[in-house]
Amino acid sequence: MRASSLIILFFFALSFAPLKSVNAKESVLDIQEVKSESGLTAWLVEDHSVPVIALNIGFKNAGSAYDPANKQGLARLVSNTMDEGAGSLNAKSFQKELRDLSINLGFSAGRDNFSASLKTLTKNKKRAFELLELALTQPRFDKDAVERMRQANQSRIRSSLSDPSWIAARIMNDKAYEGHPYSMNNGGTLSSLDNISIKDLKAFHEQRIGRNNMAVAVAGDIAADELKTVLDEIFSDIKTVDLKPVENIDIQNGGQTFLYKHDVPQVFIEIMQPSIKIDDPAYQAAQVMNFILGSSGFGSRLTEEIREKRGLTYGVYSYFNNMNYAQSLAVSTSTSVENTGKMLSLIKAEFNKLAQTPISEQELQDAKSYLLGSLPLSLTSTDKISGLMLQMQLNGRSIDYLDTRQETIKAMRIEDIQKIAKRLLNPEKFTTVLVGQPELKDANIIKTLPNAE
Amino acid sequence: MYPFRKTTRLLLAATFLTAMPQLAVAASPATQTSSKVFNAHSFVLDNGLKVIVVPNDRVPAVTQMVWYKVGAAYEPKGKSGIAHFLEHLMFKGSKVIGEDDLPAGEFSKKIKRLGGRDNAFTSQDYTAYFQSAPSDALETIMRMEAGRMNGMLLPKDEVTSERKVIVEERKQRTDNNPEARFFEQIRANLYLNHPYGTPVIGWKHEMEELSHKDAVDFYKKWYAPNNAFLIVSGDVTPADVFSKAIKIYGAIPKADLPKLAYTQSPPMDASPRLIMRDEQVKEPGVYKVYRTPSAVQDKDAALALDVLSEIMGGGSSARIYQSLVVEQKLASNAGFSYSGTVRSDADLYLYATPLPGVAPERIEEALNAEIQKLLKSGVSEAELQDAKTRMQDSAIYARDSLAGPAMIIGRALASGLSLDDVEYWPRDISKVSREDILKAAQDHLDEDKAATPPIVGFLLPKEGN
Numbered sequence: 001m002r003a004s005s006l007i008i009l010f011f012f013a014l015s016f017a018p019l020k021s022v023n024a025k026e027s028v029l030d031i032q033e034v035k036s037e038s039g040l041t042a043w044l045v046e047d048h049s050v051p052v053i054a055l056n057i058g059f060k061n062a063g064s065a066y067d068p069a070n071k072q073g074l075a076r077l078v079s080n081t082m083d084e085g086a087g088s089l090n091a092k093s094f095q096k097e098l099r100d101l102s103i104n105l106g107f108s109a110g111r112d113n114f115s116a117s118l119k120t121l122t123k124n125k126k127r128a129f130e131l132l133e134l135a136l137t138q139p140r141f142d143k144d145a146v147e148r149m150r151q152a153n154q155s156r157i158r159s160s161l162s163d164p165s166w167i168a169a170r171i172m173n174d175k176a177y178e179g180h181p182y183s184m185n186n187g188g189t190l191s192s193l194d195n196i197s198i199k200d201l202k203a204f205h206e207q208r209i210g211r212n213n214m215a216v217a218v219a220g221d222i223a224a225d226e227l228k229t230v231l232d233e234i235f236s237d238i239k240t241v242d243l244k245p246v247e248n249i250d251i252q253n254g255g256q257t258f259l260y261k262h263d264v265p266q267v268f269i270e271i272m273q274p275s276i277k278i279d280d281p282a283y284q285a286a287q288v289m290n291f292i293l294g295s296s297g298f299g300s301r302l303t304e305e306i307r308e309k310r311g312l313t314y315g316v317y318s319y320f321n322n323m324n325y326a327q328s329l330a331v332s333t334s335t336s337v338e339n340t341g342k343m344l345s346l347i348k349a350e351f352n353k354l355a356q357t358p359i360s361e362q363e364l365q366d367a368k369s370y371l372l373g374s375l376p377l378s379l380t381s382t383d384k385i386s387g388l389m390l391q392m393q394l395n396g397r398s399i400d401y402l403d404t405r406q407e408t409i410k411a412m413r414i415e416d417i418q419k420i421a422k423r424l425l426n427p428e429k430f431t432t433v434l435v436g437q438p439e440l441k442d443a444n445i446i447k448t449l450p451n452a453e
Numbered sequence: 454m455y456p457f458r459k460t461t462r463l464l465l466a467a468t469f470l471t472a473m474p475q476l477a478v479a480a481s482p483a484t485q486t487s488s489k490v491f492n493a494h495s496f497v498l499d500n501g502l503k504v505i506v507v508p509n510d511r512v513p514a515v516t517q518m519v520w521y522k523v524g525a526a527y528e529p530k531g532k533s534g535i536a537h538f539l540e541h542l543m544f545k546g547s548k549v550i551g552e553d554d555l556p557a558g559e560f561s562k563k564i565k566r567l568g569g570r571d572n573a574f575t576s577q578d579y580t581a582y583f584q585s586a587p588s589d590a591l592e593t594i595m596r597m598e599a600g601r602m603n604g605m606l607l608p609k610d611e612v613t614s615e616r617k618v619i620v621e622e623r624k625q626r627t628d629n630n631p632e633a634r635f636f637e638q639i640r641a642n643l644y645l646n647h648p649y650g651t652p653v654i655g656w657k658h659e660m661e662e663l664s665h666k667d668a669v670d671f672y673k674k675w676y677a678p679n680n681a682f683l684i685v686s687g688d689v690t691p692a693d694v695f696s697k698a699i700k701i702y703g704a705i706p707k708a709d710l711p712k713l714a715y716t717q718s719p720p721m722d723a724s725p726r727l728i729m730r731d732e733q734v735k736e737p738g739v740y741k742v743y744r745t746p747s748a749v750q751d752k753d754a755a756l757a758l759d760v761l762s763e764i765m766g767g768g769s770s771a772r773i774y775q776s777l778v779v780e781q782k783l784a785s786n787a788g789f790s791y792s793g794t795v796r797s798d799a800d801l802y803l804y805a806t807p808l809p810g811v812a813p814e815r816i817e818e819a820l821n822a823e824i825q826k827l828l829k830s831g832v833s834e835a836e837l838q839d840a841k842t843r844m845q846d847s848a849i850y851a852r853d854s855l856a857g858p859a860m861i862i863g864r865a866l867a868s869g870l871s872l873d874d875v876e877y878w879p880r881d882i883s884k885v886s887r888e889d890i891l892k893a894a895q896d897h898l899d900e901d902k903a904a905t906p907p908i909v910g911f912l913l914p915k916e917g918n
Contacts, residue, residue, distance in 0.1 A: 095769050
C-alpha cells in the first residue's frame with residue numbers, strides 16, 4: 001500500500017532528472033513528434049529491442065473533479081467499465097480476448113485527467129489497437145458489468161474504512177480543498193455510487209472523451225510511419241468536446257489540526273501547505289530543495305532526523321501534489337501514539353531550518369548527482385517511457401523538456417535553493433490531519449468521516 | 454513456480470519486507486518455447502559465489518543484486534525477526550573493497566550520489582540487497598556490496614534506534630491492518646511447528662528483545678560467498694562482470710555453513726477453521742489456504758499448479774471470478790493463487806469478498822463446489838491452451854525491464870531452482886497436460902488425500918456492527 005504512493009513519488013522526482021550523455025548536445029530521450037494525416041499528434045520513442053508496444057492517452061480536464069457532488073466516483077466508474085465490453089463484444093468476450101492475447105488495456109481517472117493505457121506484444125498489435133478503438137468509441141456499459149463494478153467499488157470503500165492512510169486522505173481533501181471539487185472522493189462514496197446511472201456513464205463518455213483535450217504517447221516496437229496510420233484508425237471517430245475547467249484553489253485551513261479517532265497502535269500524519277505551479281520559474285529549484293528536505297528517503301533531512309537518529313518511524317516523506325488547479329507540498333508519516341507531538345515538532349523544525357539556513361555545498365552536489373544521474377532508471381521499460389512522455393504533455397512541457405531540465409539543474413546554486421525555501425516553506429500554514437488516538441490539545445475532532453458513506 | 458507472475462495484491466503473498474517502503478518490480482526479446490527467456494550467463498568463483506549476468510543494453514544502467522540463501526526460516530527459536538533486523542543493520546556501516554569504510558547510514562547516500570537507488574528485502578528463504586545505477590558505477594557498487602559480505606561494521610549504539618524502526622514497521626504493516634493480522638494467524642496454524650508459521654517481520658515481543666549480539670551472530674553464521682549469489686543485469690558484458698567479480702568478490706573467504714534443517718509439522722488431524730472478528734473490519738473476507746509442494750520439492754506438480762492457477766485465478770475471465778462474481782453474484786471479488794518459488798512448502802489459496810447479505814458460509818460452499826468440479830472433471834483443452842499461451846507471453850513481457858529479470862532469477866535460485874529452470878520455463882509449461890493438472894489437483898486439493906488439511910478463514914466485522 002505504502003509502496004505504491006512512493007513509486008509515484010519517485011516517478012515525479014525522477015521525471016525531471018536528465019540522463020548523462022556522452023555528447024552534451026545529444027538528447028537524453030529521442031522523442032519524435034508524429035503527426036497523422038487527419039492532424040492528430042503523438043509523441044513517440046521508437047525502440048525495437050523488445051517486441052512490446054506501449055501507448056498512453058490522457059484526456060485533460062476530464063477527471064473526477066468534474067463529477068457532480070452527488071455522483072462522486074462517476075469518472076472512476078467509467079474507467080472501470082470502459083473495458084467491460086464494447087461494440088459487439090460483451091464484458092466476458094472482451095475481457096477474454098484481452099487476456100488470451102496478453103493485451104493490457106486499462107482506464108483510470110485522476111482528479112484532473114482521464115487516461116487510458118495499452119501494452120501489447122507486437123504480434124498482437126493489430127487486434128490490440130482495434131480493441132482500444134472499440135473501448136474508446138463504443139463502450140457498452142451493460143447493466144451487469146456496471147453493477148458488478150459498482151459493487152466492487154463499494155467493497156473497496158468498505159475495506160478502506162480500516163486503512164488509516166485512506167481515512168487521513170478523506171479528511172485532508174475535505175479540509176485542504178474545502179468548497180472546491182477537489183474535496184470530493186474521486187473513488188466515490190458508498191451512497192454516491194448508487195446514484196450513478198448507465199445514462200450518466202454514457203453522458204460522461206459523450207462529453208469528456210474528446211480529440212481536442214487528448215494527448216498521446218507511444219513507446220516501443222513501432223515505426224513513426226506506421227503510427228501515423230494507427231492514430232487515424234484508433235481516433236478517427238472521437239469527436240470534439242467542450243469542457244470547462246474548475247477554478248483554482250489555495251490550500252485551505254492553514255494552521256488547523258484535525259483529528260479522527262481510530263483504534264490502531266500508530267498515528268497517521270498527513271500535512272499539506274501551499275506550493276507553486278509547475279510552470280513557476282523556481283519549480284526546478286523546488287525539486288532540488290525537496291530532495292534535500294524529504295523526497296529522497298535515506299539522506300534526506302526528514303529521514304535522517306526522524307528515522308535514522310531517533311527511530312520514530314519506518315517512513316517519512318515530503319512530496320509535491322501538483323494538480324492543474326491546486327498546488328501543495330505534503331508530508332506523510334506514521335509513528336507510535338506517544339511520539340505524535342515530538343514528530344510534529346521535528347517536521348516543523350526541519351521546515352524552519354531549511355527556510356532560514358542555507359544548505360551546504362555537499363547537499364547541493366549530492367542532490368544534483370542523483371537528479372542528473374538517475375534518469376536511465378526511469379526509462380527501463382516501454383511503458384515507463386510512454387508514461388513519462390504522457391505526463392510531460394499533460395504538464396504542458398516542451399518536447400526537449402528533459403534536456404532543458406538538465407541544464408537548469410546543473411546551473412542551480414545554493415542561493416536558488418535558499419530563495420525558494422524561504423518563499424515556500426511555512427509551518428504556520430500547515431493543514432494537519434491525524435488519524436489514531438493521540439493526546440493532543442488544540443485539535444479539531446472529526447466525528448464523521450467525510451465523503452465515505 | 455510461475456516466476457513471471459506479477460505480485461498479487463493480497464497480503465498473504467506479501468512475504469518479503471523491504472528496508473525502505475519502496476520496490477517496483479517490473480520485468481525484455483521474443484521467445485519460442487524452446488529458447489531461453491533471458492539468455493543469462495553464469496560462472497562460479499573459487500570461493501563458491503555464483504555469478505549470473507543478464508545483458509540488456511537498452512539504457513546505460515545496471516542492477517546488482519546479492520542474494521543470501523538465508524531468511525527468517527533460519528532464525529533461532531525466540532529470535533523471530535532477526536533476519537530482517539540484520540537486513541536493516543547492514544546499512545549501518547561496512548567495509549568497501551579497496552576503499553575507505555562507510556560509516557552508519559552512508560551506504561545509501563553514496564549510492565544516490567552515483568545516481569543510483571538501493572534497497573533490500575527479506576523473505577522466509579532469502580535476504581537480498583540491490584542497487585540500480587548508471588552502468589559506469591558498476592565497479593563502485595560491487596566494491597561496496599562485496600565489502601559488507603564479511604565486513605559489516607555495526608556500531609552498538611545503532612541497534613536501539615533501528616529496533617524502534619522495525620517495531621514501527623511492524624505496527625504500520627501489520628498491527629494497523631486487520632487483514633495482515635489475520636494472515637499471520639492463518640500462517641501460524643497452517644505451518645504448525647514449521648518455521649514458515651512465524652512472520653518474517655517477527656513477533657513484536659521478540660523483536661523488542663533483539664540485540665547487537667543476535668544480529669552479529671546471525672550474520673557470522675550465514676553471510677558468506679558460498680551461501681550467496683550475485684546477479685548483474687543491464688548494460689554490461691558477461692566477461693567484464695566476471696573479471697570484476699573475481700577481482701572484487703574473489704578474495705572473500707568461504708565459510709563453513711551450518712546444515713539447515715527445518716522443524717517439520719506433526720500429523721495435522723484437526724481441520725482448522727479460523728474466525729477473526731474485529732472492530733476495524735468493515736468488509737468481510739473468506740479464505741481457503743492449502744499447503745502444497747514448491748517447485749524445488751516437486752517440479753511436475755508445481756508446473757501443473759502454475760497452469761491451474763492461471764486457469765482458476767488469472768484475472769476477471771478466470772474460473773473463480775467468473776463463477777462467484779459474474780455468474781452467481783455472491784462476491785465482489787474472488788480469486789485463486791499459487792506461488793511455488795519457495796524452499797519448503799508453498800501456499801495455494803482461494804479467496805472471496807462476499808457481497809452484502811451473503812453469508813461467509815455460502816462463499817465457502819461456492820469455493821468448495823469449484824474445487825469439487827475441478828477434482829471431478831479437471832480443466833478443458835481450450836482452457837489449457839489459452840493459459841499456456843498467456844504464460845509464455847508473460848515471459849516476453851518479463852524482459853521489458855532492468856531489475857525484473859534479476860528479481861525473477863534471484864527468487865528462483867534462492868528457492869533452490871536452477872538457472873535452467875527459469876530459462877526453459879516456457880518449454881516446461883508447454884508440456885503440462887490436462888492429466889498432469891488433474892493429478893496435481895487430486896493429490897493436493899482433495900481434503901481427504903492432502904497431507905495437511907487446508908485452513909478456512911473468516912475475517913468478519915465485530916458483531917452488531
